[in-house]
Amino acid sequence: MSVTAAKGFTAAGIAAGIKENGNPDLALVVNNGPRLAAAGVFTSNRVKAAPVVWSEQVLKGGRVSAVILNSGGANACTGPLGFQDTHATAEKVAEALAGHSAGEVAVASTGLIGLRLPMDKLLPGVEQAAAELTDHGGEKAAIAIKTTDSVHKTAQVSGGGTAGPEAGGGWTVGGMAKGAGMLAPGLATMLVVLTTDADVPADALDTALRAATRTTFDRVDSDGCMSTNDTVLLLASGASGIVPDQDDFAEAVRTVCADLARQLIGDAEGASKDIRIEVINAASEDDAVEVGRSIARNNLLKCAIHGEDPNWGRVLSAIGTTSAVFEPDQLNVAINDVWVCKNGSVGEDRDLVDMRYREVRITADLAAGKESAVIWANDLTADYVHENSAYSS
Amino acid sequence: MSVTAAKGFTAAGIAAGIKENGNPDLALVVNNGPRLAAAGVFTSNRVKAAPVVWSEQVLKGGRVSAVILNSGGANACTGPLGFQDTHATAEKVAEALAGHSAGEVAVASTGLIGLRLPMDKLLPGVEQAAAELTDHGGEKAAIAIKTTDSVHKTAQVSGGGTAGPEAGGGWTVGGMAKGAGMLAPGLATMLVVLTTDADVPADALDTALRAATRTTFDRVDSDGCMSTNDTVLLLASGASGIVPDQDDFAEAVRTVCADLARQLIGDAEGASKDIRIEVINAASEDDAVEVGRSIARNNLLKCAIHGEDPNWGRVLSAIGTTSAVFEPDQLNVAINDVWVCKNGSVGEDRDLVDMRYREVRITADLAAGKESAVIWANDLTADYVHENSAYSS
Numbered sequence: 214m215s216v217t218a219a220k221g222f223t224a225a226g227i228a229a230g231i232k233e234n235g236n237p238d239l240a241l242v243v244n245n246g247p248r249l250a251a252a253g254v255f256t257s258n259r260v261k262a263a264p265v266v267w268s269e270q271v272l273k274g275g276r277v278s279a280v281i282l283n284s285g286g287a288n289a290c291t292g293p294l295g296f297q298d299t300h301a302t303a304e305k306v307a308e309a310l311a312g313h314s315a316g317e318v319a320v321a322s323t324g325l326i327g328l329r330l331p332m333d334k335l336l337p338g339v340e341q342a343a344a345e346l347t348d349h350g351g352e353k354a355a356i357a358i359k360t361t362d363s364v365h366k367t368a369q370v371s372g373g374g375t376a377g378p379e380a381g382g383g384w385t386v387g388g389m390a391k392g393a394g395m396l397a398p399g400l401a402t403m404l405v406v407l408t409t410d411a412d413v414p415a416d417a418l419d420t421a422l423r424a425a426t427r428t429t430f431d432r433v434d435s436d437g438c439m440s441t442n443d444t445v446l447l448l449a450s451g452a453s454g455i456v457p458d459q460d461d462f463a464e465a466v467r468t469v470c471a472d473l474a475r476q477l478i479g480d481a482e483g484a485s486k487d488i489r490i491e492v493i494n495a496a497s498e499d500d501a502v503e504v505g506r507s508i509a510r511n512n513l514l515k516c517a518i519h520g521e522d523p524n525w526g527r528v529l530s531a532i533g534t535t536s537a538v539f540e541p542d543q544l545n546v547a548i549n550d551v552w553v554c555k556n557g558s559v560g561e562d563r564d565l566v567d568m569r570y571r572e573v574r575i576t577a578d579l580a581a582g583k584e585s586a587v588i589w590a591n592d593l594t595a596d597y598v599h600e601n602s603a604y605s606s
Numbered sequence: 607m608s609v610t611a612a613k614g615f616t617a618a619g620i621a622a623g624i625k626e627n628g629n630p631d632l633a634l635v636v637n638n639g640p641r642l643a644a645a646g647v648f649t650s651n652r653v654k655a656a657p658v659v660w661s662e663q664v665l666k667g668g669r670v671s672a673v674i675l676n677s678g679g680a681n682a683c684t685g686p687l688g689f690q691d692t693h694a695t696a697e698k699v700a701e702a703l704a705g706h707s708a709g710e711v712a713v714a715s716t717g718l719i720g721l722r723l724p725m726d727k728l729l730p731g732v733e734q735a736a737a738e739l740t741d742h743g744g745e746k747a748a749i750a751i752k753t754t755d756s757v758h759k760t761a762q763v764s765g766g767g768t769a770g771p772e773a774g775g776g777w778t779v780g781g782m783a784k785g786a787g788m789l790a791p792g793l794a795t796m797l798v799v800l801t802t803d804a805d806v807p808a809d810a811l812d813t814a815l816r817a818a819t820r821t822t823f824d825r826v827d828s829d830g831c832m833s834t835n836d837t838v839l840l841l842a843s844g845a846s847g848i849v850p851d852q853d854d855f856a857e858a859v860r861t862v863c864a865d866l867a868r869q870l871i872g873d874a875e876g877a878s879k880d881i882r883i884e885v886i887n888a889a890s891e892d893d894a895v896e897v898g899r900s901i902a903r904n905n906l907l908k909c910a911i912h913g914e915d916p917n918w919g920r921v922l923s924a925i926g927t928t929s930a931v932f933e934p935d936q937l938n939v940a941i942n943d944v945w946v947c948k949n950g951s952v953g954e955d956r957d958l959v960d961m962r963y964r965e966v967r968i969t970a971d972l973a974a975g976k977e978s979a980v981i982w983a984n985d986l987t988a989d990y991v992h993e994n995s996a997y998s999s
Binding site for chain 2: 258259260261287289290291292295325326327328329436437438439440441510511512513516517519520522524525526527529530531532533534535539541542544554556557558559593594595597598599600601602603
């Protein structure tokens, strides 16, 4: 499962002692080839963690032989010494794996911003992880990258179902993700590693990955806060020996990304509701996304959803702050399919809205065109406040 | 005090029965002249309440003889019938006051979006309020416009201190404000009425009011949510007979606005901290405001401040989402004057930061120029979630 579902990959997850509570905190994913193609998408935050700066450079070569990921510290805002720590980690991985080059080792970190990593624990951990690599280590790796995640997140899709190469099958895309806070577009998650045994060159991986993240991780907005460490990597081993149809492959990557993105929203810090916001009949996709994000980030609405209150007035006040094409007196809003707002005014009886379940659907009809977009968000709860105020994270 | 501190104004505040709990809910402010000059600034939300649409039209004439304000219902998203209710209210005021024209009566409403006002209670209330007008009714009016406000807000400044006309004094600017949620720029409050007995024409009132709101109400960002009903009015009676120096007058208006804006932040829903965010050494004032608002709206930081945690990493991650001019490795951040982040990395010991008091000061140094701006915000608390999820508001 996870990053070892695809052939050609080994992984490990261990407790190196980076986290004071002794939980697993170091994951290693190795591409054993024959191909070492890779693509990556990183946070658009201008304050980037050292491992992001490092890995962006690595990915320029289109080859990644291994990914080392730690929880328990973001190594962000740590200055030149923090970058040296990332460099030393990559060098240690190359040394422990023998035959690898540090320039092909991607590094990812997650945890508190502004603290140096305990290298005296991390570097021995790299040796231990390298010694524990197996072709079924994907789940342990997924567990080791958790921070405030309550569950680990994995997903996989096999090309052409269970069919063999003749039917276009025989290859797999699998992946793992972590992220429970600081979830907001550009990119919308913390750390994701996807692997495939399909035989796909780096530029095609890049195309498939960017197309997939644009409509999945980039449209998850749990709390409006963008991370300094977001990293999504896609590694191809070519071990299946199959060159997939590019459209089929892109769809498989998108499916795995959508699955993982949905899991991130379902496990967001303190959340009691997952809110699916669909903006329809927009003049452009950009308009639909702008309106969706504006609704997703409205704290008053997020509180109302928590209280199971179909307060559509807060939806309209959020739409009104955007530059999208619409006329206020033509807006329609449905909550769980009840059109509580019609033509910018009172619609169907709000008492018809049943909000007892975790998933809440908001549909905003801009009546201005034919484009649409879906944004996922969470409600705002006292538990979110508690998780993010009771201790540094 | 309040709107009756300046000569030439009478006011009243009564309980008309719009609020089901029987609290005061209708305020009337009348300009008895000799001058009826007025200026207004309204929400930039494109979804505007009926009274905002009405009052914007009234203000185009530069003359306002009376303002009628109700709490207990926003009359927003109520369609053409809601606009008819606003029109009928203005007509009723003109009739009750005799000699007034509905076209010079401004209307303001606050409360839940999407509900029609109970006109059978509101219209008789107008008659009662007109009958109770006095030149000391300002405080009652300020009380009647409260919604979730825990206290009423008033302020006043006298031109040239207590000095008479010879010393440039003898005139007054006073005002009242309400607002405890949906506080965010463009405009940053719900309802404000300012009055002056200085003899100032409408265009000069407009200049002074726009200059004042730009750096006061527009820089208050309690919860990132923009109202559909924001209205700030400035009425001049000229009853002092004094034509003030324009700069002195503008400064008096700005002082009253700043005082009221600070009171709004101090009484924001569920807040336990008032956060003063000062962005310094920015390349432009726009950069400073963009960075300040980004920090002000970061839910993770707002939670950390609530927990008295000087989590400067969340400040940097917020700055990183902006388009302002800066280099990540030159950013400095102080919390309560302790420079916990220097050159984008760890600075002074965060344990030196004392956050026990209600006011918290964050200073973000962009090291990119000489401009600055101050934004006020609040922390995010479980009480905010409770106030905004337990019932519709």
